[in-house]
Amino acid sequence: MFDRRGVVAGLLLLAARGGWAQSAPARGAAGLVAPLGSGPGYHSPDSPIPPLQEREGVLSWKRLAAVQTRAERQRLRPIFPADVKALDQQIVKVQGFMMPLDASERQYHFLLSAVPTTCSFCIPAGPEGLVEVRAKTPVRYSVDPVVVQGRLSVLDNDPYGLFYRLTDAQPAR
Helix, strand or coil, X not given: CCCHHHHHHHHHHHHHCCCCXXXXXXXXXXXXXXXXXXXXXXXXXXXXXXXXXXXXXXXXXXXXXXXXXXXXXXXXXXECCHHXXXXXXXXXXXXXXXXXXXCCCEEEEEEEECCCCCCCCXXXXXXXXXXXXXXXXXXXXXXXXXXXXXXXXXXXXXXXXCCEEEEEEEECC
């Protein structure tokens, strides 16, 4: 058995340090840094899995990816737009691709991404394109997109570099 917190910590530490294939973040006015990763991620046109379609009543990944970052000491701190901050502690639906943190068919703790993973060891997006999910009821693992509903936390100082967490989540339509 492996320590799931360690897996999450490792993935998110990689994300927070810009471990994706990208150059160093570009600094703009007022010390703000261009968004990490590639926004909500890059969906290869060669992928056999179709990209997500925007759906009414489901939180948009474009909205979540609208975060900027500011370099502070040894980390990047997220700067959320007002409409994203307003989502904190709200019940929302999010659709995405599961990145399981366990070998089980039913997942209680996983990452949700705007794009499918192409490699078991690769993170498909920066922290703005990931949501940590803590499920109240298990969600069946699928390579197809899933929709979950729960309470969203907008995190501005997470020790693992996360920007978003969904708690008390359950499968939704």
